[in-house]
Amino acid sequence: MGTISIILTTSGALITLVVGGIKIYDVAKSSQIKKAKKSNLPVRIRKSINYSQLYDSLETAHDVLDEMRFRPDLILGIHYQGLSYAAILAKIMFKPIRRAIIHYHQEGSDKHVLDNVKFNFNPEEVFKNKRVLIVDNSIESGSTLHHVKKEVKKHTNSIKTLVVYDKDFNRETKVKPDITLFESIKEKQFLK
DSSP: OOOOEEEEEEEEEEEEEEEEEEEEEHHHHHHHHHHOOGGGGGGEEEOOHHHHHHHHHHHHHHHHHHHTOOOOOOEEEEEHHHHHHHHHHHHHHHEEEEEEEEEEEEETTTTEEEEEESSSSOOOHHHOOOEEEEEEEEEEEHHHHHHHHHHHHTTTOOEEEEEEEEEESSOOOSSHHHHHHHOOOOHHHOOO
């Protein structure tokens, strides 16, 4: 027997009725992301986001940077996952991209500690007199972002930082990102 689908549109949500269950796609969250400006970032989420919501948020980051009057000459992605987001943002903004390579060492059974930050290019030539946007996927202690920013600051003072996801926005970190796109909220906070 084939699947029966009925698509209904109601106040911001697209509902697909499939035999045996209902799926709700939250287009309201995508709309919230598109309307976001610096004053209402980060967007609070309870669950994961999809690719189109991520892409919309990175387009919004471009608008937020305009609001901040910061137009980067170069986007620096923090290797590994920060580089993926930086690549999307570089495509949106038509900017060159570089990567910061992070080396860690193992301390104990489960803790990685940052050893150093390296570049596979001459940072003095690449960063000199440039506005640099540093992009990372997430932040916990802020150590990685702090060290990368410190290395870039040796060559330019025009730096902004962007983090895609902050699991605990209210905790103290070594460096607070200039832009955070998403933060987690607990179920209780969401219901208030």
